[in-house]
Amino acid sequence: MSILTKGLPKTIDVSGRKVAIETDFRVWIKYEEIMLKEDEKAQIQVLEVINTCLAEDFKISSLDELESLFDGFLWFYSLGKKIDGSQEKKKEEEDSEFAGLSLVYSFEHDWAYIYAAFTECYNINLFTANLHWWEFKALFEGLNQKCLFSRIMSFRSMNITSKMSKDEKKYYRTMKKIYALPDERTVEEKENSFARSMMASMQI
Known part of the structure; x- marks a missing residue:
């Protein structure tokens, strides 16, 4: 059944029991931040x-x-996507394609751009909005390509190739430098950090 007809989830399944969770988008931005802290002990993260x-x-x-419980958290965070064996294999293949790519956004460092983008594209004030995490992510992923934040993410993800002209290479290198994030980890490294935190949480 489509989410559009059955509505957005407010609980997760924990060993066959429905457990109520916070659904506000701010909570799940915080969840991501916690899980990506590499200098924190697993017990504290949990x-x-x-x-x-x-x-x-x-x-x-x-x-x-x-x-x-943590499977449920991950299920909710990933908008209800489940990873089975075949999907894990596919993800491993995809990881090799994305290895070395720079991160394209950070909720911590890009908050002003994200706020401006939601205001411009949806007339939504993120400081006062009441948005479910899944609703926020759907809007985030559907941002108008003309807004500044979408262009910034495009600059960060741009692969500079030998087919580009000298002026194009110079322009995109400049844009990458201007809008570079303080976190120097690649997409793959950040995903691995998240995965390590998930595994550690299962072993305390």
């Missing part, structure tokens, strides 16, 4: 994620239940 994302008290009685 507690911080639980305290941030759960909307009700939930007593964890086993490691299996903890794993199910």
Whole structure:
């Protein structure tokens, strides 16, 4: 059944039980930030994620239940996408294509551009808006290509090739430098950092 007809989720499945979670987009931006902290101990990350994302008290009685809880968090964060064996294999193949690519956005460092983009494209004030995470992400991924933030992401992801003219190469290198993010990790490295945090959370 389509999300458009059944509505946006407010719970996750944890070992067969429906558990209420926070759905506001700000919570899940925070979730991403927590999971990408490489200098924080796994136990601290786990507690911080639980305290941030759960909307009700939930007593964890086993490691299996903890794993199910974090699977649920990841399911919600990824807009309900499930990764099975074949998808993991496909992702490994895709990772080789994206290895070395620069990050194209950061909620922390691009907040002003993102705020301006939502105002320009949707007339939405993100400081006062009440948006479900899935709603926010759908709008984020559908931003008008003419807005500045979309162009900035395009500059960051631009692959400078030998087929470009000298002036084109100079222009795109300049744009990349102007709009470069402080986080120097590549897409693959950032995804691996997120994955390491997920694995660590399952092993405490």
